[in-house]
Amino acid sequence: MSETKIIPLQQFKHDSAEVAADGDRREFLRTALGGYMNTRTATQHGYQDWEAARSGAAEIKWEAIDRLPELLEQFEANLIKNGTKVFWASDEEEARQYILGILREKNAKHVIKSKTMTSEEIHLNSLLEAEGFDVVESDLGEYIVQQNKEAPYHFVFPCMHLKRAEIKAIFEKIAACPSDDPEALTMFARQQLREKYLRADVGISGGNFGIAETGHIAITENEGNARLTCAMPKVHIAIMGIEKMLPRLSDLSLLQPMLGTAGAGQRITCYNSIYGGPKKPGETDGPEEMHVVLLDNGRTTLLADPEQRDALRCIRCGACLNVCPIFKNIGGHSYGTTYQGPIGAVITPHYKGLQEFKHLAYASSLCGACTETCPVKIDLHHHLLRIRRNSVSEHPPLMEKVAMKGFAFAFTRPWLYHLGTPLARLGHWLSKPIQGTKLDPGYLWRKTRTLPDMPKESFHEWFEKREQQKKAGK
Ligand code: SF4
Structure with missing residues (x-):
């Protein structure tokens, strides 16, 4: 289930206390994140100068945010030139209704999705399921949490809280699953998903970067499922936040490896694809129709905040969650938001309401590990202080x-x-x-x-x- 519930302060306290009291689960999370840290540190050492790479990545994203209106217009014009249809959604309802409209127009029944947190943000799955569509997540982690009817635990590692035996038990509800061996679990999901790709009328993906210069969308992934999602069905819909812009195609040469290293400790993710519109006459592969939904949903509010707008530089690598001592102890579901951890605590009050989500800014030791690890140098822990200050000056207790x-x-x-x-x-x-x-x-x-x-x-x-x-x- 990709439903984000609004958790009031009391619920947050309750859920986080429950996870914090579960020593086994915390140990499990810490071991998993410890592995990530070791791999990431080793990969970082492969960079000639990691700090210079961080500065370079931050500069590129700063430029993109500073020139956002102009770059978005350029991106739109190039998308249209490439034969893609563009829809501007000011909020989640507009985005949901547009996507629903396409599915109805195409008489679609089966939808395959690759990982897109923006669709989690607009609660797309629950809408489409309620409207009778067969919707399947194709990213392995997302597939597992969808079968378990829960939201992603972490926006990069959606099922990191589940142990192998638990995943096997979830799969057993679908069909007999022979073992909890990682390879067997993967093969099980693969078998279930193959047929879903073949049946899908529409593929829905996100987009890691939108290239203004060319009107392309870049997607990075490790399973190849996004490629199949975008290329096999007759219609491809990509939904992305307006902050995902990059000015130039060449910017990918730095941003893609940085995302892979900060996100998963990889030199670069296994599959890096660039999508440039529907297939042209004479081409054999690709969708017949492509749509891009550009979502605002509070991002322009953040853009208008001179103190905190650098949070729009985020490339959603998830590194700030992985190093956060609070995340390690309370887990991802306690936040009750699409974006967890320090970056979630910074952007959610802008997207969904300061007073409703201000408590997340207090879920921090202010140690600064998030700021130190961020590949695009977002001043995360100071933003948490600014949110505390703003919420108190807006409504002093x-x-x-x-x-x-x-x-x-x-x-x-x-x-x-x-x-x-x-x-x-x-x-x-x-x-x-x-x-x-x-x-x-x-x-x-x-x-x-x-x-x-x-x-x-x-x-x-x-x-x-x-x-x-x-x-x-x-
Ligand atoms: S704030 Fe920085 S570290 Fe956190 S997810 Fe975004 S880019 Fe990664």
Whole structure:
């Protein structure tokens, strides 16, 4: 199921606490991500200068974001020139209805999909299933989570939380699966999917990069399933966020290896295809019709934010999730969003509402590992702080407002401040028996912190005493 549910703060706390308490699952995740780190580090060493590569990739994506309106127009014009139909979707509903319209017009029944997080974002599968279409994910990880009726756990490794035996049990619901050996599991999925490709009327894919200069779409993958999805059915629909632009075809020479290395520790992903429209007269391969849906869905709101617009540089490699100590402990489903981890916590409040998703910005230790690992140098951990700041200035918590006003009142009246100091000391002493219990108004705060004893004298008292002693020549 590719449904993203809106999880309020309480639900997030509940789900994350549950995963954090599951030591086995956490260990399993950490082992998997440990393997990723080792491979990635080794591959990074193969670059002559990884930091220079990061700077180069960040520059290219900065240029793309700075020139976005112009590049999008160029991209559209070139797509049309190549025979592709273009649809601009301002929100998820427009994108859903356009795709539904094509399927109905073509009398389609069977749809094959390759991995596209943008389609997860618009909840496409649930719509198409409700409308009676047979929709199948062809990426192995996506296929597994779809069969298990759950959302991807991680936007690059969708089924990373499932153990081999669990995957076998999921497959057993479809047909007899001989073993939980990885090769046998892959062959099982392959067998099921072959027939789906042959029957599919429409193929739906995403797009890792849109090349403005040529009107091409570049897709990187490891299984070859996207190639079959895009090329075998008569109609191909690619859905992509408007931020996926690259100015030039030659930019792929840096961005594609960077994506492979940061995402999966590979020098480059196994299959890198460039799609340039439907097949031309005389050509034997390719779809008869190609559509590109360009989705905004909140991206222009982020583009208009001068402080945080660099988040649109994201190439969805997933590296910031892989190094995040919070992700490793609470897993992907706890976020309740299409994009998990640090980048999800940064972009989701822009796409879906600051107040509803501000709590994700607090799910961070602010260690900065995400920023350090990001191949396009997005200032992730500072953005998390900015989201906290923006959410509080938009809706200051009532208690905080009252407390700050009280402080301001007392701190601008020295006599009141002096009176308050011994009173605060007395209050602290009197409240000692209930400190740390549920009767304590600061219970949640103190559950994980110890309030130190108040000093016997204030700084002011100490300073005055010292001055007097100096005068008395002591
Ligand atoms: S923010 Fe950076 S590290 Fe995270 S997914 Fe995007 S490109 Fe990768």
